[in-house]
Amino acid sequence: MALSRDAYKALQAVVGSKYVSEDPGTLAGYHYSWGGPNGRWQPFVPLAVVLPEDTSQVQGVVRVCNRYKLRFKAHSTGFCSLAFPGVEDTIMVDLRRMNRIVEIDEKNMFAVIEPYAIAAQIQAEAMKRGLDCHIVSAGPTHSPLASATSVWGIGSKGLSQSWNERNLFGVEWVLPTGEVARLGSPGVGAGWFSGDGPGPGLRGIVRGTNGAYGGNGIFTRIGLKLYPWVGDERMECTGSQPQIGLKIPERMHFSLPYWKNWEDMTAAAYKIVDNNVAFSVLRVPPDCMNWMLTSTNDEYQEAFHKGSVPIDREEHLHAWQAIIAGHSEREFEYRKKVFEQIVKDTGGKFLQLTVEQNEILFAANVRISYIPRVFRPTGDFSTSFGMEESINLMGKLHRTGENLLGKYIGPGKLPDHGREGFWAWLNEGRSLHSENAFAVTEEPGVQAANMAYVMESCRVTNSEALGVQILPGYMGIFADSLGPANFNANEWMRKVKYEVVDPDNVADHFTYIFPEPVVLMPTE
């Protein structure tokens, strides 16, 4: 279907003719994405793309979509959000012109932001005020508004900075009907400091755990919780491109303790959270750290074959990267001392890295830059598991993942980058998120192995009750398969979207919930 001239003119009338395009060249960038179901080029080319500049224009675009029976899909920077049309007859809403940090309330520790203000900008502004923002793994160029309202994600500072879904305060929401709702405190004109009240609190409805990925409408402004930052107002970069580190501030310390097995590492994790001594704690596979510590794949290959990569795949398999921070010298020294005692008591050792390596990994944890670099080896990666569970499950999760993944690694199948690809975070000091991520290529054998592995991992996590399965961005096609094991979340999602929020299915449902159940795999 081509866009009718009337609809096109109506869009022009809303955003101005300069900000509507249906040119095939322009549209190419709006149906291209990594991680989609169809390689890089996704099956549905949008009918047009629009660039609204404010909430009223967003509202106008949505109303045009309703009037002309079109679908819409919004995105901010377009990274990791599967920012392509999942259905036909879609208008892409690129929120690029809505890029402001409207306000930073230093005293009450929150920012009011628009969709295209990126994490690196918000963090830099927050740090000037002694504050920090949570950055999910997508990294510095992601949109915290998208993260908080629409997309599942987590970052290494989750221990002290929670998830962005919890960091969401007031919300301005353009519903698929074209109405504007303000949730939480802005709903009663009381500012942006709260998502739950005074005013209507609907955070669970607008996004739930996984996020609706645009399937519930467009979010145009939010209040985002900020956290105390003990480092410098402006972080000093060290090293040189691309190995840029950060000078570690006086009352912060980075270390990489490692243990002999998952059990000892788990025991340490409990002590770390029980004693509240760490600012951030992250586990990534050894190869990921080595990729971060080398400039190119060529450099990594040379170091790997010389045996000079600093992080050993076996010896340093069970390792946390930890940042200790203190608001005062005494607090910092106390926390550091307790942390070191915990590592000692649980049989751990500290890996000695160079100052430069420490600064690079410190930067990777503060700025959150692991995921962008994970694309370097093969240009793509896939993920599985994705548990929100007890820290105690770490060993079982990792062993299960390792055994499953091992079957699919080999020539013509998944690349061998170590035993497993588990990333692990200790969230809010009480739970574990652990995700088995691994590099893939576009080769058919690799893609087939990837799909077979992901499907098997879904079955196993369901059958062995390994926690709440999260498949970021693919909830749409997986929702009905995973829902029954997850408190029938799929039924609730369907009710929210089709009975309450979007009865005419105007917002692209592809990555949220289909109108009718889609069963990809039998549940046991």
Added chain:
Amino acid sequence: MSLSERKHQMMQCIRCSACKWVTTPRISGWDFATGCPSMEYGEFHSYSGGGKTIMAAALEDGQIGYTDEMLEAVFTCSMCGSCQISCNLNYGGNVEPMENMRELRSRAVEDGQSDPAHMMLIDYLKREDNIFGKPKADRSKWAEGLDIKDALEEKTEVYLHVGCHFSYDEEQWPVIRAAAKILQAAGVDFGFAKKEEICCGGRAYEMGYQQELKNYSESLTGRLKDAGSKILLTCCSDCNGTFKQLYPQAADCNLDIEVLHITEYIERLIGKGKIKFTREVPLQVTFHDPCHLGRLGEPLKAWKGEIKMAEDPRMYVTDPVREVNFGNKGVYDSPRNILQAIPGVTLTEMPRIREWTYCCGSGGGAKEAFPDFALTTGRERLREAHSTGAQALVTACPWCERNFKDAAAESGDAMVVYDIMELVLQAMEKTG
């Protein structure tokens, strides 16, 4: 590598949007965080390095053809290379958006889809060896009254390549004359090719006319061989980038001579005591790093090889190993060291400097084809210069200087714009 040969790299783009900002570790606030002037101007993703890469892939794939709108996105770009530096931060040369854009422009030219303004420039270039369409005979007018050797007639230690802009922009003659006077005062044995000087070909290459680069590189190689000079010196950053990066990388040309930008050479002369500053220049300045002096002036070796999948561990590698344009080896310290050596000058840095500098807006044929884009970009950089509290914006490239002055004049901006040579000469001149 042609566009067809770059298919693998184009499809490595993951549409992360990093190309729209300066390298993310360098972001120091909400303002002055963006890196791509084209994206700031055009707004749609197609204006970014990644967007153009995706368009190029779609064109190569036969999914799209040429349209006015598509071509406008392709050519409304100063080819400044910011996208490439930001992309290479994490992807280590896997995508190289700048290279994709260069090949996309070349393909457009091959397909008869060149920008009309560029066609005219190339016509001028073919007739007069400069893109301004000025007579060859006038090329050395700037040097009238200065006793400078003809490098094609007499042996000189230093072969000065003036460049088209300095040769023909009369308002900039005081700058190039200042450079000549500085060299004379330092006792440097130098000459230039007078009216026989030819364009470096860099601007033509950036507009998509790759053969012109090759032709001019071959001509210059022959001249330099005959001249027997030890140093090829240029005052133009564009030429600097062309000689150091494009000739070896894109024209398979080894000039077999030391290539220096005037700032590098003057720094050397200061170090040897051949230039002494005798006069105070009380001025608070900020320095604009020209793209072609910095990241696009980074010397890169020619590379011919293949990108293949290493089996253990599996990942894409280059064979033989290829250098990646990270931008670290550009000329950044020389102009700063010169400024700091001038008595009275106080240097205050802008947020976007060195390899993460923000373009002036005049490169890639953009100023000639889309002047509003160039002026808008120039104004943005002037705004950044103002943010430092500087009285003057200093640069080391005639293209940048011209565009900043035009942008300031057009917007009534009072910022004073200097080429660094002007300040050097001021500081060398005896008072009274």
